[in-house]
Amino acid sequence: MTGQVSAHQAKTSPVWDARADLVVVGSGVAGLTAALRAQELGLHVLVVTKAAVEDGNTRWAQGGVAVVLADQHDAGDTVGKHAEDTLVAGAGLCDEAAVRSILDGGPAAVTRLRDGGARFDPTSAASSELARAREGGHSAFRVIHAGGDATGAEVERTLVAQAGTRRVPVLEHHIAVDAVRTPTGEVAGVTVLDRNGVPGVVRAPAVLLASGGFGQLYQATSNPEIATGDGLALALRAGATVADIEFVQFHPTVLYTPGARGRCPLVTEAVRGEGATLLDATGASVMRGVHPLGDLAPRDVVSAAIARHLLSAPGGVDDPVFLDATGIKGFAQRFPTVFAACRAIGLDPVADPIPVSPAAHFACGGVVTTVDGRSSVTGLYAAGEVARTGLHGANRLASNSLLEGLVVGQRVAEAVAADLAAGLLADPRRGRLPSQVTARVAERDSLQRVMSRYAAIGRDAEGLAVAGSVLDLSTTDSPLWTHEAVEDAALTLVAQALVAAAARRTESRGCHVRTDFPERDELSWQRGQLIRLSPSGQPVLADSISLEGVA
Template sequence: MSPVNYSQSKTGPGVGADTSPCWEARADLVVIGSGVAGLTAALRAQAAGLRVLVVTKAAVADGNTRWAQGGVAVVLDGEHDEGDSVTRHAEDTLAAGVGLCDAGAVRSILASGPAAVARLRARGARFDPAGSGSDLLARTREGGHTAFRVIHAGGDATGAEVERTLVAAATGHRLPVLERHIAVDALRTPLGEVAGVSVLDPNGVPGVLRAPAVLLATGGLGQLYQATSNPEIATGDGLALALRAGAQAADVEFVQFHPTVLYTPGARGRLPLVTEAVRGEGATLLDATGAPVMRDVHPLGDLAPRDVVSAAITRRMALAPGGVDDHVFLDATGISDFARRFPTVHAACRTIGVDPAAEPIPVTPAAHFACGGVVTGVDGRTSVPGLYAAGEVARTGLHGANRLASNSLLEGLVVGERVADAVGADLAAGLLGDPKHACSPERTTARIAERDALQRVMSRYAAIGRDAEGLSVVGSVLDLSTVECPLSTQEAVEDAALTLVAQALVAAATRRTESRGCHVRTDYPSRDDRSWRRGQLIRLNPSGQPVLADPILVEGAA
């Protein structure tokens, strides 16, 4: 990677309430985020001759991607179960999404998967072979899949291998990366086009990045909750920035809770993931009495879609003898050579004194993946000229009400490439704004709730099980506890994003009076296809508050 050169435009510390820029840089495309979608897009755009600048608020390799364990779901030519196909993969995806996937988007993204994986392997990605000396790849099965089609790397370190490959490519191509800077707000022209972003460095010094195209690839929003599989940087920044820039979001009420993170009493923040592939290799969920959790719950048993398994675990914990329990167990003692197959999980278990080969692993659900986000097409374009989104921050229509396991890395690879192509095409067609005419947002403050209080109330009332009374409590807390603060530090920008995203999620969850996928309403336990087989659009009103627009039909909905 190459260093970033920028020009000084004023002197002074640039901290406190004064957010006028101290420096400025220019590019054709600014990519915010350095995960699979962001780096894939940046490398392809750079290869096409565009001037690209990547901005990440941590180190370049510290995004969500590195924590993905399970693998990449893809049907490779000549390497699949008999009868498996992209069509069958699409059917599994649509089933997991419970009627809210965009069928056209599903078919389009999944069909492009094999070629995208091939290009990643050409960059040097090393997936696990089917056997010693084999040219074929090992494949496993995860929840919701009806075939063995998930390829993996390092046993259970697929995300780390994908990130390693892309970072190495970025380094080799001297891709400019601005580390430890956080994007604050979009720059917009008088016509409303996005043409850059304002940023803060680690010391709160403000700067401006001017570019006719900005790609949001900022990951998810797991830090809305006390326990999550996401890293500390997953604070919903990209979604909040997009809403403030005039874009629309959809399906934000659908937050997938992974059924199995490693349980540690009293632990908060990012918890180690116990990949779904452990169940794919035969592990079984048990309650405190040793009874199977998933017996008679779903035809796929322990490999049911994640929303089904997480809800079943939550119900079983609530029915535990002596009151509510806070974990169940995953019995993987029947998996031979567990340490070799799942080295990351094995190491995490050993740190809390558990030997997976000899005893069940304590596990519990935790916030994992945002199925909704900024509304885009399958090429990453949003409704705002110059603004694009890809990866977990985006809502392409692939995931619907519940993401099928291991579809996320594939989506990042496919849509990341398409965004780069879309930016090139839009630039060539003269469809984007002129960065010279872009102005910084006049508003340099935002309403912010105290993070610990927000996480506690979201975890208590807006996690797996929700009802009108609890959602009303969250809304009241967010309304009454927020204060206006300057966006002059990374913490303030993150807390403002969490507050705005929480308000949007609660608004959408309150209106959706049914249970579907990741969204479980205990006061409306049934699915209502007649009224609710549709997504909900969210935008900001003139005062900056999230409001719901008319529901949108998805392709194939009745």
């Protein structure tokens, strides 16, 4: 499907044309789970991923999977208590029915994954009981993990191996550009580009976006280089509704390196769950008196506390704080990934505190969907970080994301099969290729700088106005003929949407912190904000969303 084409060909029609029942955009936990289940249901599936199949965001997840297994949990812990912790972390914006539905599906989803070959850490070599950790915001030890701190890598390994064994077709190094739509607006496939810019089209009655988040919107992030918001931008251009986009979770602890750009090594929250504490340069506790859970407070609380602490530090926000894990026995065995990252910069975490700082980590909002992935556009589904199911609200509870991908991924496949059987989806032959092959694009380095300065942890009206003005004035029309152009167009559109939503939300809630409106406003703002594209292609705020999600 690749080869050399002329500039004229690249500007006009696809070089190749394929068919499927379901196109899955992304090869992380949600995408591969959906693809495997869809294949079991007899659907012709094609997975499209812009990197190698194993290079999704899933493999970077360290902490684990938050789940209450029937035969392995703390005394008194229940799925209901897991739901309560999730609702508290979500700061009033979770959809309670969605939370309970997704978490109820967790034990069965994890059992399926283990039956498929996933190996989670036992309490001991001779035990069949799984080891469980506790992370920020959790009231019990319910986070199962693999390889110490390499849970995402094990989940990805398992799913990639299953996909290979079952011969699930995967189109690697191809980026999804735009939806193919019928004259009445249903999605009927996607256009793609290979790494050389060769265009193609996959026609299908169902498209699942499982493309991850947009951590590359910021200068420092825990996300890989491919997390550029492509799926979110594609959904907006296809007419879908987005919500809660202003809530970007910053992980409190990535390994600090001066002037860091791009993906920074994560220091999993489970390190604090094992007893590590956050200290400033003088040795004083960062979290003392901030929250009843101290160092195990929810991520938004810890990240904001670190940011406030550094504002008064001599070096300012560009300096680190320190995570003292020297009291954890067997650190190298329990956290081999963190240990290796520390040793790579000449640090011994067994003897020395680890310098850390917050970095962009997880998008709590996204394409508005039901708990089985249906969006507001017929034929378009979303799952994982690109979706807003209502599970996360204003701040994600640690280690809920892998669980969401496993549960919703399977449900999407079943929803697509049901919608196909009921004749609810469009005939792909009616799909028309997008008429526009250009988009507004800002220079990436400038965009990352302005978003990191004005739209990160602490925001205010003046800074958001500056960010919006810079984005408006610095964009130019660019043809979407390369991976880089598609990514930069996506980052630009997502940045504009985020800034608009953050400016309008005049309160602080979860991981949206307004320094000029520091209090939570339950009277006016206990609701999500809907975003769609205007006819001119600009993100506009629509009516608010109820906490019951979409029908």
